[in-house]
Amino acid sequence: MKQNNRFRGVTLTEIMIGLAIFGAIGASFLAFMGFSTKDLQFSSDHFSAVVYSQKIMEDIKEEVAVNPNAFEALGIGETSSSYQNLIDAQSVFFSHLQDAKEPWGKIDPMVDGQISSEMKALYKSAKDFQFKVTAKPLADSGNTAERNLMNCNLEFKWETKTGKGKVTTNCLYFTPITPKLTDLSLLVDEAAIDARIPADFLNQPGRSLLELAAEKGVSFESLRALGRMAIITEDFVTSDFIDKRKKEVANLKAALDSTPSDKIDIIYDYRIKIAQSWYSLAKACYQIVAYLQPLFSVIQADITANHIGPNKIGLIRFQQSAYFFRVMYDYFVGSIIQARYHYYSLLEDKIAAYKGGRIQLQIMEKVFDLYRIAAVIPTRPQGMSEFKSFLSRMDEFADGRNPFLSRMIKQELVYLDTPQLWMKKFPNLERISKQVTEDIPGILNFISNTAEQAIINRSQ
Numbered sequence: 001m002k003q004n005n006r007f008r009g010v011t012l013t014e015i016m017i018g019l020a021i022f023g024a025i026g027a028s029f030l031a032f033m034g035f036s037t038k039d040l041q042f043s044s045d046h047f048s049a050v051v052y053s054q055k056i057m058e059d060i061k062e063e064v065a066v067n068p069n070a071f072e073a074l075g076i077g078e079t080s081s082s083y084q085n086l087i088d089a090q091s092v093f094f095s096h097l098q099d100a101k102e103p104w105g106k107i108d109p110m111v112d113g114q115i116s117s118e119m120k121a122l123y124k125s126a127k128d129f130q131f132k133v134t135a136k137p138l139a140d141s142g143n144t145a146e147r148n149l150m151n152c153n154l155e156f157k158w159e160t161k162t163g164k165g166k167v168t169t170n171c172l173y174f175t176p177i178t179p180k181l182t183d184l185s186l187l188v189d190e191a192a193i194d195a196r197i198p199a200d201f202l203n204q205p206g207r208s209l210l211e212l213a214a215e216k217g218v219s220f221e222s223l224r225a226l227g228r229m230a231i232i233t234e235d236f237v238t239s240d241f242i243d244k245r246k247k248e249v250a251n252l253k254a255a256l257d258s259t260p261s262d263k264i265d266i267i268y269d270y271r272i273k274i275a276q277s278w279y280s281l282a283k284a285c286y287q288i289v290a291y292l293q294p295l296f297s298v299i300q301a302d303i304t305a306n307h308i309g310p311n312k313i314g315l316i317r318f319q320q321s322a323y324f325f326r327v328m329y330d331y332f333v334g335s336i337i338q339a340r341y342h343y344y345s346l347l348e349d350k351i352a353a354y355k356g357g358r359i360q361l362q363i364m365e366k367v368f369d370l371y372r373i374a375a376v377i378p379t380r381p382q383g384m385s386e387f388k389s390f391l392s393r394m395d396e397f398a399d400g401r402n403p404f405l406s407r408m409i410k411q412e413l414v415y416l417d418t419p420q421l422w423m424k425k426f427p428n429l430e431r432i433s434k435q436v437t438e439d440i441p442g443i444l445n446f447i448s449n450t451a452e453q454a455i456i457n458r459s460q
Contacts, residue, residue: 048125049156049167052086056093056133056154057171059404064150064173066361067408069425071150071175074407076135083130083157087123089114091131096403106400131156135173143178150175179427187287188232197227225295226318233324236288242331245281249274249338264354268346275342279370282335285328290435292325296443322447329440333377340370364394364405372426376433378441388416 063070071077074092089095095109107113115126134153139146149172156167199205202212209227213220236242256270343366346352352360367390374380375387391409398405415422423430 045128045158045160045165046167049129049158049165052126052129052131053154053156053167053169056131057152057169059093060133060152060171060173063404063407064175066365066404067411068176069408069411070173070404071135071152073411074133076133076152078134078136083132083155086126086129086131087115092403092407094126096400108400109403128160129156129158137175137177138172147177148174176428179431187291188228190228193228193231194224196231197224201227201230222299222301225298226321229292229295229299229325230318230321232288232292233321233328236284237324237327241284242281245277249277252277264350268351268354271342271345271351275339275346275366278335278339278342279366282332282339285332285335286432289325289328289332289440293435293439293443296446300446325447326444329444333379336370336373336377337380340367340374343367343370361402361405372429373432376429376437378437384416388413 060070060074060076063074067073084091086094089109094115096107096113097115098113099105099107100112101108115123117123132155135150137147138149138151141147152171152173154169154171156169158165194209197209198207198212204212209224210220213223216223252270252274256267256274259266259270261267343363346355346363347360347367355363371383371387371390374383377383391413395406395409395413398409400406412422415425423433
């Protein structure tokens with residue numbers, strides 16, 4: 001009988017060959033899966049490093065927005081000796097992460113603000129990462145814009161089972177290292193002022209300033225300086241600018257007093273407008289006073305050399321100009337204090353809660369600047385103690401809540417122990433300080449002594 005091949009069995013050889021083929025395919029598949037898992041893990045590590053890098057760069061941005069000396073406060077310089085770890089509060093960037101324990105509302109970086117072993121998954125992910133940050137200005141010297149740009153470089157590295165990895169990030173930040181450059185001559189139309197001097201200051205219309213200087217036997221530069229001083233001070237003090245600001249403030253205060261206490265949005269609007277009005281008056285007075293200071297230097301040099309004097313150009317007009325100069329200086333000081341008070345009022349809890357943290361920080365920056373200016377005004381001797389008291393209050397507020405602000409305050413308190421260092425760290429304040437503590441008092445004394453001597457000479 002003929003055998004039916006459809007029912008023939010599988011031989012052992014065929015089974016072995018099949019198993020070998022299946023085994024080869026299986027081994028290849030498992031190897032592929034192993035490599036894919038490793039690649040996936042490496043990609044995950046790389047993504048984590050990018051996220052951590054972004055977190056650090058955002059923190060630096062916040063620090064710079066609050067503190068003009070942010071990189072020094074963070075301990076970041078041109079070189080970095082070693083890498084930092086992310087875990088266990090070993091870095092300022094990973095030490096104020098959460099408010100996890102009592103007392104609530106205040107983060108203790110050594111207790112509840114760090115990546116600790118209690119955060120099992122995050123701790124396991126972060127413990128193998130290290131980083132270092134360096135920064136240097138684009139220009140090493142000079143008052144160029146490049147000196148105010150800090151080139152910040154961040155390097156992240158890790159070494160895990162997936163191998164070694166590295167991520168580098170670079171960013172530019174603006175930090176005010178140099179004083180703000182301003183051309184005060186743009187405040188006034190000098191050509192127009194000079195054209196008015198013969199008629200408005202010397203009562204000699206139709207004559208040239210050069211001709212009048214030769215006729216009086218005085219220096220052209222000094223006569224021009226005296227004329228500019230007289231016309232500019234009188235124009236400013238008698239202008240509508242000051243009256244408008246005063247009326248504006250009075251109307252806003254009246255409206256504020258009649259506003260219900262629960263209308264926080266309206267209260268905020270009135271208060272900030274009052275503060276801005278006082279600040280604009282202080283700024284205008286300071287700019288005019290600063291513009292006039294070099295003119296006084298010219299006049300003082302010629303009077304000292306006996307080339308010109310009040311009796312030659314009119315004692316009464318000289319005294320009038322000196323009086324107006326003093327009025328402008330007093331307006332500057334008073335307006336600074338008023339602006340500081342009204343900006344500070346915007347830090348009240350209910351108003352701060354209404355506008356939010358971002359606006360609150362902007363208001364704080366303005367208040368800090370105004371307190372600094374008031375601290376260097378010689379006619380307000382209590383200014384420095386007021387500033388230190390303000391810093392203490394703000395430090396208590398920021399501690400455990402805003403690490404950026406807290407670091408800036410503690411840093412500035414150290415600066416204040418060495419006044420020269422404090423001035424160096426705030427170049428714009430240094431310029432203002434020189435004018436209000438050295439130049440302007442010298443001018444006021446010069447005006448007083450010159451006018452007094454002129455009266456004595458005249459009486460003799």
